Amino acid sequence: MAETYSLRLLRGRTKNRIVVIPFEEAWLSLEMPGPFNLKSWSVTVTGIEASGAEFLDNCYYYGDRTLTLEMETSGGKRLGGTVRIRSVAVGPQARAVFDGAGFLDGFESL
Structure with a gap:
């Protein structure tokens, strides 16, 4: 059974950078x-x-497509885990899809 949660904060972390990823809508x-x-x-x-799209584009094309996502739901629950970037599109309608690559810290609180 799939459950979906709206997110209000996304932060991406690689070995070299930590970037807040501003967005219109995000779902876990x-x-x-x-x-x-x-x-x-x-x-x-x-x-x-643009700043978040550039970061993800660089991870996808020049990195190993793996990063750590720190998230916060609309209800204020904090979560985090390693993801692989499945797809990323930059431009006026920038979007991305990530697949969890291991345990999701904090999911028990949902």
């Missing part, structure tokens, strides 16, 4: 077959501002 999707049984997770972001 959790695939959970049972309570506290997280199978997989992903994040979809739309309307990314």
Whole structure:
């Protein structure tokens, strides 16, 4: 069963940089077959501002496509985990999709 949560803050972290990723809308999707049984997770972001889009573009094309995302839900719950960038598009309608690459810290509080 998939559950979706709206996000209000995204921060990307690599070995060399920490960048707040400004956006219009972002959602965290959790695939959970049972309570506290997280199978997989992903994040979809739309309307990314130029600074965040440039950071993600560099990670995707010149890095290893992996970074740590720190997130905060609309309800104020803090989460974090390592992700792989599945896709990124820059320009007027910048967007990105991330796949969780391991444990999502804090998901139990949702």
